[in-house]
Amino acid sequence: MSERLHPIALTVNGVVREAEVPARRLLSDCLRHDLGLTGTHVGCEHGVCGCCTVLLDGAPVRSCLTLAVTADGHEITTVEGLAGPDGALSPVQRAFAECHALQCGFCTPGFLCTVTALLRDNPAPSDDEVVEGISGNLCRCTGYQNIVKAVHRAAELTAETGEEPVTGGRA
Ligand code: FES
Numbered sequence: 001m002s003e004r005l006h007p008i009a010l011t012v013n014g015v016v017r018e019a020e021v022p023a024r025r026l027l028s029d030c031l032r033h034d035l036g037l038t039g040t041h042v043g044c045e046h047g048v049c050g051c052c053t054v055l056l057d058g059a060p061v062r063s064c065l066t067l068a069v070t071a072d073g074h075e076i077t078t079v080e081g082l083a084g085p086d087g088a089l090s091p092v093q094r095a096f097a098e099c100h101a102l103q104c105g106f107c108t109p110g111f112l113c114t115v116t117a118l119l120r121d122n123p124a125p126s127d128d129e130v131v132e133g134i135s136g137n138l139c140r141c142t143g144y145q146n147i148v149k150a151v152h153r154a155a156e157l158t159a160e161t162g163e164e165p166v167t168g169g170r171a
Pocket residue numbers: 041042043044045046047048049050051052053062063064065
């Protein structure tokens with residue numbers, strides 16, 4: 001017997017996207033396979049590494065622990081939605097590039113989403129607050145020092161330019 005499919009409609013990066021998914025389809029798989037948004041990475045698929053982090057109604061969630069059907073009717077921001085419509089990088093993206101806060105980049109989409117929400121809620125975090133804020137995201141390459149620097153730089157850029165943490169204003 002074929003699996004029953006459920007129609008869902010998600011607003012992803014400001015655009016309504018529809019899909020038909022099995023009840024147990026993970027949001028991470030729905031984004032990557034049904035909607036073609038492969039910027040959201042999948043590492044552990046057990047809620048440990050944080051590389052699948054997206055924003056669900058503005059809150060960072062692990063998309064590998066979220067069923068796509070539970071996101072029906074909600075707003076999702078993925079890494080593809082952080083830049084502006086003209087492709088201009090968001091302050092967090094610019095800071096990560098400027099501070100060399102990535103090497104292989106596999107963890108980076110999750111960090112960018114987590115840090116975007118962190119700075120929206122706390123525009124000038126202390127070192128301890130940054131460390132705590134990114135504690136749910138694992139990076140096997142950088143040693144974290146440059147990521148912490150990048151979060152502070154992103155806070156500076158956001159304050160200097162008055163930009164929203166998400167250039168497109170969708171977080
Ligand atoms: S892939 Fe989701 S937390 Fe690791």
